[in-house]
Amino acid sequence: MTDNRYPDFGVLLVDDEPSYLRSLSIALERAGITHLQRCEDPRRVMEILAREPIGLVTLDLTMPHLSGEALLARIVEEHPDVGVIVISGMNQVETAVDCIKNGAFDYFVKTDEQRRLIEGIKRAIRLQELKLENQALRQRFLDDTLEHPEAFAPIITADKGMRAVFQYLESVAPSRQPLLICGESGVGKELVARAVHRLSGRPGPLVSVNVAGLDDNVFADTLFGHQRGAFTGADQARAGMIEQAAEGTLFLDEIGDLSLASQVKLLRLLQEGEYYPLGSDRPKRLNARIVVATHRDLHAKQQAGDFRKDLYYRLRTHQVLIPPLRRRKPDLPLLLDHFLAEAAEELGKAVPSYPPELPVLLANYDFPGNIRELRAMAFDAMSLHRSRMLSMEAFKRAIEQGGGQAPAAEARERPVFAPDAPLPTLHEVADLLVGEAMRRAEGNQSLAARLLGISQPALSKRLKRRRQGDGDPL
Missing domain, CATH: 3.40.50.2300 (Response regulator)
Structure with a gap:
């Protein structure tokens, strides 16, 4: 008990x-x-x-x-x-x-x-x-252990950074203080919230609410509920999500899109630990743990005046950042196998084998949609699958539509040349670029040519010239 x-x-x-x-x-x-x-x-x-x-x-x-x-x-x-x-x-x-x-x-x-x-x-x-x-967190890092790995079973990963995230979550899961989960869209923030709820041991349910697009009145009614007659059409009393999550966890997704008026209500709830259903003058106690998630930069939003500073600091008592898939490339084969098996079961097909070039192709894509995008690719490819070997065409088409580019801000921050070193010549840059493409493609000329944006014959010609000592640029 x-x-x-x-x-x-x-x-x-x-x-x-x-x-x-x-x-x-x-x-x-x-x-x-x-x-x-x-x-x-x-x-x-x-x-x-x-x-x-x-x-x-x-x-x-x-x-x-x-x-x-x-x-x-x-x-x-x-x-x-x-x-x-x-x-x-x-x-x-x-x-x-x-x-x-x-x-x-x-x-x-x-x-x-x-x-x-x-x-x-x-x-x-x-x-x-x-x-x-x-x-507790310090001890877990020293021991490099997870006490409850089963809580994270739905999250497919072998990444060391994610393991550190899991260790942190084990330490803060029993706390009643708010938890802020940050990360780009598609990284699995709701899965993390579910893991935290399981780890907390709280007997109540996990209740999830996406607050993006809710105006202030709808937000208040959704969270706090209302009494009969509180407004036109309120023919009977309705318990809010806070009451439904009693002794459990209330997960508020997309908290960065919450209006300023609703932010005031949420702040008061966290500060006072009580709330008023619409139309009632009798307060009710908050008996749920609040977990919130966002893909927005809340620090930038509060500096711009779009997010309350006091609410921001109240929410980030405990904070975790889920890394994007492009920083978890070793997880790609695990996730690909998992999603192909999931799609095969759903579509009533046998799990196929796939070309060894497929993981290499995926590893050279930035996945702006993260894990959700990879899952969509796998399901699309399985829906078209007919033979024993899975075709790469569905993946290539999705990557071409996605553009294969890193987020603009990250691309701008990435250094290309050392500022205190002389610039390489055009010949040297061409050789370095070809060498890096071949390394990333693990020697596959077709994939390397795709990364360089040239045809395979043009790349083959360039490689032949390099072997002969000719340094003409591409």
Whole structure:
């Protein structure tokens, strides 16, 4: 059975006043902090810390038998990973400074506004979560292990960069903080979101919403739901996607296309942890983990004023970038085999063999549509397949239609000549270009000629001249 208390570690409330412990517990539970333990006797604190997975302690300073200052010193010395928030009945600046110097995370006075104290405890919990996630991530990188490789089984890859992404996702999956998944269209961001949901162990469902093109009213109704009579045509109440994703994960795709008005609503949801269905004046708690994805450059959008800076920083508490397929060329044969087998099963055909030149052809294409584009190519080729050997014509046609060019910004940034070296001669450039084309085509003249944009006879003639020592340019 999954334990759905928040946070994953316990929060120990220490105070010799039972009434104060009771009121603080109620306030914290209303704020969604439910993994609580209470202790009225400071002499039992160290025993509890040794026995229970406590991550944060709120500590009263003035208590019988053992003072808060002495207890703080023992906690810092024996349990340095446990955060401590001091709550005192006296507003003494010198005492507060001493507590912070001695290792306390924060200091509050009991007469302070309770909302300020709750926000301070929330802040301490978030920092503890980040610290634990960083420790887990560091250990995974050192061990180079995946604890739950089965969660990533639908993602076909042998790329080391993707393995590092998986290790990071294992560390942050249990967190309740938002996760931002970035990457070009077609790289498999939704598959990553599904993996994160499986790893989180959350008992609720994964609910996916593509927010691109939703105006503000539709966005609010989709996420928050509405009460009966909230607007014309609202004949009955409807639960929003947030409620449908309760105890699970809400995946918001194409978040970079969200309107500014809707961004305000999403920011308030993340900050307050509650929302109002349309037509209702009673708030509901957010009980789902928020995962968002975009192919947009959110940093550039927020600098241009098209995306709120506060929402951007709230969303990128955890962030992962999925590399494009052109940077995962070793994955091409794996993906090709997978998609051909998938297409063959769907079309009721036997899985064909393919020419050894096909992976070489694909490796020299930039795949602007990424994995989605490769899948479409494989299915198109299988639909036309008749003989035992798969034809390359469908792939060649798709590559010609795609243009085979890298994204313009990336092509502009790619250095061609070293700025501090002399330019090569035209003869030298021609020889270097032919040599590189033959290397990329793995010696196949037909593919090399296609890469150079010339006919195969012209390339053959050029190669013959090179062998004879003639350096005429192409």
